Amino acid sequence: xxxxxxxxxxxxxxxxxxxxxxxxxxxxxxxxxxxxxxxxxxxxxxxxxxxxxxxxxxxxxxxxxxxxxxxxxxxxxxxxxxxxxxxxxxxxxxxxxxxxxxxxxxxxxxxxxxxxxxxxxxxxxxxxxxxxxxxxxxxxxxxxxxxxxxxxxxxxxxxxxxxxxxxxxxxxxxxxxxxxxxxxxxxxxxxxx
Amino acid sequence: xxxxxxxxxxxxxxxxxxxxxxxxxxxxxxxxxxxxxxxxxxxxxxxxxxxxxxxxxxxxxxxxxxxxxxxxxxxxxxxxxxxxxxxxxxxxxxxxxxxxxxxxxxxxxxxxxxxxxxxxxxxxxxxxxxxxxxxxxxxxxxxxxxxxxxxxxxxxxxxxxxxxxxxxxxxxxxxxxxxxxxxxxxxxxxxxx
DNA sequence: TCCCCTGCGCAACAATGTGTTCTATAGGAG
DNA sequence: CTCCTATAGAACACATTGTTGCGCAGGGGA
Numbered sequence: 001x002x003x004x005x006x007x008x009x010x011x012x013x014x015x016x017x018x019x020x021x022x023x024x025x026x027x028x029x030x031x032x033x034x035x036x037x038x039x040x041x042x043x044x045x046x047x048x049x050x051x052x053x054x055x056x057x058x059x060x061x062x063x064x065x066x067x068x069x070x071x072x073x074x075x076x077x078x079x080x081x082x083x084x085x086x087x088x089x090x091x092x093x094x095x096x097x098x099x100x101x102x103x104x105x106x107x108x109x110x111x112x113x114x115x116x117x118x119x120x121x122x123x124x125x126x127x128x129x130x131x132x133x134x135x136x137x138x139x140x141x142x143x144x145x146x147x148x149x150x151x152x153x154x155x156x157x158x159x160x161x162x163x164x165x166x167x168x169x170x171x172x173x174x175x176x177x178x179x180x181x182x183x184x185x186x187x188x189x190x191x192x193x
Numbered sequence: 194x195x196x197x198x199x200x201x202x203x204x205x206x207x208x209x210x211x212x213x214x215x216x217x218x219x220x221x222x223x224x225x226x227x228x229x230x231x232x233x234x235x236x237x238x239x240x241x242x243x244x245x246x247x248x249x250x251x252x253x254x255x256x257x258x259x260x261x262x263x264x265x266x267x268x269x270x271x272x273x274x275x276x277x278x279x280x281x282x283x284x285x286x287x288x289x290x291x292x293x294x295x296x297x298x299x300x301x302x303x304x305x306x307x308x309x310x311x312x313x314x315x316x317x318x319x320x321x322x323x324x325x326x327x328x329x330x331x332x333x334x335x336x337x338x339x340x341x342x343x344x345x346x347x348x349x350x351x352x353x354x355x356x357x358x359x360x361x362x363x364x365x366x367x368x369x370x371x372x373x374x375x376x377x378x379x380x381x382x383x384x385x386x
Numbered sequence: 387t388c389c390c391c392t393g394c395g396c397a398a399c400a401a402t403g404t405g406t407t408c409t410a411t412a413g414g415a416g
Numbered sequence: 417c418t419c420c421t422a423t424a425g426a427a428c429a430c431a432t433t434g435t436t437g438c439g440c441a442g443g444g445g446a
Contacts, residue, residue, distance in 0.1 A: 387446100388445105388446085389446085390444090390446105391443090391445100392441105392444105393441095393442085393443100394439105394442095395438105395440085396438085396440100397436100397438090398435100398436085398437090399435080399436080399437105400433100400434085400436105401432100401433085401434085401435105402431100402433080402434105403430100403431085403433100404431080404432100406427100406429080406430105407426100407427085408427085408428100409425090410425090411424080411425100412422090412424095413422080413423090414420085414421085414422095415418100415419090415421100416418090416419085
C-alpha cells in the first residue's frame with residue numbers, strides 16, 4: 001500500500017516554497033496564503049497537510065534545521081583536530097541554510113520552548129564533538145587531564161556563536177586561527193581550574 | 194508654550210502598558226489593540242501617537258533598553274575587578290528589564306539593522322569596560338602586555354551572553370567564579386597569541 | 387467667564403491573515 | 417472501468433492592522 005504520489009508531490013512543492021520563504025523573508029512570511037500564491041497549491045489543501053500556521057512553520061524549520069552531522073577527526077595533533085572541527089562549524093554558520101536560519105531559531109527560543117529544545121539538542125552534539133577532540137588529546141598524552149575541559153569546550157563554541165548571532169561580526173579564517181591558537185595554548189599550559 | 198498634559202498622560206500610560214506587554218508576552222504581543230485593551234485608550238488615539246506597529250514596539254524597546262552604565266572598578270587585583278564587573282553584567286542579564294528583553298533584541302537583530310546598531314553600541318561599552326580592567330592590570334604590572342587582551346575580553350563577555358541568550362542555561366555565582374578564575378589564569382600565564 | 391483649539395473616543399471601513407466547510411473535479415489504484 | 421481520495425475553488429467567520437470622519441470634552445488664552 002504505497003502512499004498517494006499526489007500527497008508526496010504536494011508536500012515536496014509546498015515545503016520547497018516554505019523553506020525559500022523562511023530563508024528569504026523570515027519566519028513571519030511563512031504562511032499558508034504565501035505558499036499558496038507561490039506554488040499554486042490551494043490554501044485548503046495546505047491546511048489539510050498542515051492544520052495551522054505553527055505546524056507549517058515548524059515543518060519549514062525542520063526541513064533546514066537538521067544540523068549537519070560532524071564526524072570528529074581525532075587523529076592529528078590537538079590544534080589540527082580543533083581547527084578542522086571549528087572550521088566545519090564556522091563554515092556551517094557562514095554558508096549553509098542552517099546558518100541562515102540559526103538567528104531565527106535563537107530568536108524563537110526566547111519565547112518558544114520547543115525552539116529551546118532544538119538548540120539544546122544541537123549544542124549537545126557540538127559539545128560532544130569538541131569533547132571527543134579533547135579526550136583524544138588527553139589519551140595521546142598531548143595535554144594532561146588537569147585542564148578544565150568543560151570550560152574550554154564552552155569557550156571554543158561560545159565565541160563563534162556569540163560573534164555570529166549576537167555581535168554579527170565576521171567569522172573568517174584568520175580569526176579562526178587565532179581562536180584555535182588561544183584554546184590550544186590554554187590547554188597546553190595546564191591551568192589549574 | 195507647554196505641551197498638552199493629555200498628550201503626556203496618554204504616552205505615559207500607553208508606554209507603561211507596552212513595556213509590560215513586551216516583558217511579559219514578547220514583542221509580538223506589543224500591539225495597538227492589546228495596549229488599547231489594557232489601558233482603555235482607544236486604538237485611533239494610539240495610532241495617532243505611533244503610526245504603525247513598528248514604531249510602537251520601538252518605543253517600548255527604547256523605554257527599557259537603555260543599557261545600565263557600568264563605572265569600571267580598576268583598583269583591586271585583576272581577579273577582583275573582573276569578578277566585580279562581570280558580576281554586574283551577569284546581574285543585569287538575570288534581574289533587570291534589560292535582561293528580560295535582551296533575547297528579543299538579539300532576535301530582532303537577525304532581520305533588523307537598527308537592532309544590530311543597538312547591540313553594537315551596547316557591546317562597545319561592555320568591551321571598553323573590560324578593556325579598562327585589563328589595562329589597569331597591565332599598568333600595575335600584574336599581567337604583562339603580551340597577553341592577547343582583545344581575545345580575553347571577547348572570551349570574558351561572549352560566554353555569559355552565549356549561556357544566557359543562546360543556550361538558556363543558568364548564570365549563577367559559582368559559575369561566574371569559575372569563569373573569572375579561568376580568564377585570570379589565562380592572563381597570568383602570559384600566553385603567546 | 388467664554389471661546390477656540392486640539393486631543394480623545396467611537397464607529398465604520400478596507401485589507402490581510404487564519405481557519406473551516408462544502409462541492410465539484412481530476413487523478414490514481416484495483 | 418470503477419471506486420476512492422486528494423485537490424481546487426469558493427464562501428464564510430473571525431482577528432489583526434490600519435485609515436478615516438465625526439462629535440465631544442478638556443485645556444489654554446482673551
